[in-house]
Amino acid sequence: MPFPPLPRTPSGPRRRSLLASAAGAALLVGCSPGADPHGDTGGGPSATERARARAARDSFGLVERYDAVIAVHPALAERLRPLRAEVAAHAQAFTDGTPTPTPSRSPKESGSASPTAAPTVPAVEKDALADLAAAERSLADRRAKALLDVPGEPARLLASVAAAGAAHAYLLTEGGK
Numbered sequence: 001m002p003f004p005p006l007p008r009t010p011s012g013p014r015r016r017s018l019l020a021s022a023a024g025a026a027l028l029v030g031c032s033p034g035a036d037p038h039g040d041t042g043g044g045p046s047a048t049e050r051a052r053a054r055a056a057r058d059s060f061g062l063v064e065r066y067d068a069v070i071a072v073h074p075a076l077a078e079r080l081r082p083l084r085a086e087v088a089a090h091a092q093a094f095t096d097g098t099p100t101p102t103p104s105r106s107p108k109e110s111g112s113a114s115p116t117a118a119p120t121v122p123a124v125e126k127d128a129l130a131d132l133a134a135a136e137r138s139l140a141d142r143r144a145k146a147l148l149d150v151p152g153e154p155a156r157l158l159a160s161v162a163a164a165g166a167a168h169a170y171l172l173t174e175g176g177k
Contacts, residue, residue, distance in 0.1 A: 051150045052094050059091035065119045069128045072121040083168050090161045133172035140165030
């Protein structure tokens, strides 16, 4: 008795599986643990330490932006507090138990003797949310580019926080619709 023909199913992996595998492999190759890729063995901070410090400063600056928007638009507080809490957690993850950097730029970094002013917040709530979303998106993009300069675990942390920033940008723009 002959067996009925099998339904026509493509053999081998699907296109999506191949793309996901290729992307995952690229991330693993680019994020393999090891020595500092830039050979920074001098007395100064390594590229990894500099990237972590910058990421922490950027996160603390973003926390300041959230605080400023919440202060100007208290009606948005309930919506923004969970996102702000995540950004604060990101900042702490980048400091990794080291002393917390100041959220503002130091006078040496900003080129002036006075500390930077608080972020400007638009008077319209929708514009304030758009500004926060743009800040999240911009920071996520910078962090994605910084992945090329750091190895292993710091790169994975940057990638994770960049993805969270992109999600925050989406929630700030599309989430309220």
